[in-house]
Amino acid sequence: MLSQLFTIGVSVLLVTSIQASITPNKPRDGVIALDMQMEYSSELMKRQVGEHDYFVTPNNWPKIVLPIGSNKDEVLLIVDTGSWLTQVPDVATNCTRCLLPNGKLGLYNSNTSTTAKKTGKKINSDFGGNAFFHGEGVIDDIWISSDFKVPNTLFNDVHDLGSLWPYGILGLAKPPTGEEYENIVWNAYKAGLINKPIVALTQKNSSGNSLQLFLGGYSKSQLVEDYTWTSIAHENFVAHVDFLNINGTKINVNHTLTFDTGNFPVGVNQEVYDGIIGSFPNDPNNKKGSGKIDYNLIKDKTMTVSIYGKSYNVPLIAFIEPDCTSQHCDIIVHVTSWNWGTGFNRFLNLALKYDEGSFIGIAPWKPSNTNDIVSF
Template sequence: MLSQLFTVGISALLATSIQAGVIQNKPRDGVIALDMQMDYSQSDLSKRQVGEHDYFIKGLNWPKIVLPIGSNKDEVLLTVDTGSWLIQVPDVATNCTKCLLPNGKLGLYDANKSTTAVKTGQTLRSTFTSTSYYYGEGVIDDIWFDPNLKIRGTLFNDVHEIGSSWPYGILGLAKPPYGDEYENIVWRIYNAGLINKPIVAFTQKNSSGNSLQLFLGGYSKSQLTEDYTWTSIENKNFVAHVDFVNINGTEVKINQTITFDTGNFYVGVSKEVHDALLASFPDDPNNRKGNGYIDYNLIKDKTITVSIYGKNYNVPLIAFIEPDCTSQHCQIIIYTVPFWNWGTGFTRFLNLALKYDEGSYIGIAGWKPSNTNEVVSF
């Protein structure tokens, strides 16, 4: 989603109480790998070390994950979001009827029935848009990544009131503001000794480029054309400076620092850049120039060059159209918006990572299709 606009933080005293619940002295040599998948059953929880499922569902083009929370392992559907840092968990108090798991069942957490829940009494309010917001209370409870793997005492927003346009929770993965590190799951897992370094990475799984995996503390070498290039982003959100995009030999200057946001799927640009990018697409007898659609067959084998922090990366041109479309009228997902925010439609064809310590660094590596995994730690 767009960057988190407002969150009331928890006091330093609370941070100390959370830290006491961390499992200490574990060897930091592990990697946690999870699929961003829509289809789900309880028996799949222990099998999510290898990705097999597409994460794009037409009209809902952002990755999601199901995680059990609390002593009762209440399952909730969370969007994986590099545009915010806090975990937002819809509670039964929301009476949300649209908060559904991929299997169609209602997915809500019940803090009142979890014997491991600790209510802080602190109000948490996160607002993204007028209809996308989360109002609730800070709660400390266990989050399960596997039947035998839980992160104890994790702080999240136990949401009592949820906006109408976003009926999902959020797994925020952006680096939190200084002093609020305990609000972020990556720091929690690192401090628990379960991963080697506080780094989160996103990697494609299969040759179609439709399946995404989330790695905590490591990555899959199979999809990398090169090692990660790391650039300091000075405690900013998950951002990168894009210099230009070259389509069909036409160079379109971007020259903007852009949020790479898994909570969105579109490519947000200015009107000038929008028009220039669309004008660079191949001529299409099936779609009027500038109408926002393109014949898949005209672009399926084409690549574009994207310059990020002065380094060029090759990306399939289909990164700019709606995922999974192979018709003569595929929607181009480049939009004129006030925020320079590029989502998973584009970034699924780059290997991205965020390093939380030493300030903060974004890691970028070229992507290649692969149906194998070679998971290693950073």
């Protein structure tokens, strides 16, 4: 999740939908495919980080709805590469803002699920301020569709939910050694449902509202070439960014950061921020420092991003709010902690391999309205 929080002062419901499909193959040669659609809210709210004032749109995280337990209680979960534990809001929270995309209340009831096994282990996950999940470890089934489940997954059955996020978390980072069953990817692999313990994320088009999640496989349609795998020991989705090249201007980054779908903006230091903003074309419609750019000035431009010594072409619109085509699009780059969220990383094919240590997989991205789903 966020290494530094962008506090939201009002509740903003980002409407999402989910379609789950299973690609059945022989045992341990399957793929679980989940489509996520997101709508982006452009409501502006003022933020302050350090000495820098700027405006940030509400964070847009990819989310899915998953049924939990024997009663298949539906809950709305952030798909988060920045944490590894699944956090499920329970009816005990008395949360009235934990709404599903259809407007109904989405809470799990561990007391009525006949498949729930309570561990008695207290789990307190704190992300700062009013962002916390306090509860008890529970083992139960997570359903992918009406007749397909990942059995016996341990998660935090949340009884006390912070006010910042009215939803739970589907953590996809690698769990600590010995606690692998606290992760849906590893559990799906151990249950023989997927071929390899690998999670992949893909963006289908450039609008920013069509993210896909794959367990055990990926879509070849959005790949320019195969994944390049790099060992990251037991870290989260980390990557070392060497430099950016925008409009012929090379910006040295030289920093290891987290690709975090539980975050949305792009966090950099002051020097890199100045380099990025200074490399944008002159804009008669927006003053320098306004935090905005005319979409038409950058819509066809790309930048080169060097990660672990390999260069990738990424659309320059990765640095503005998704699906904006106006003359005043919000720039999502800010001076804060080194954490690059969905706004940027949706334009790379990203994967995390859980066994044999941890490996991040990166592949160049291309838009495609078709899917050619294969297992790793």
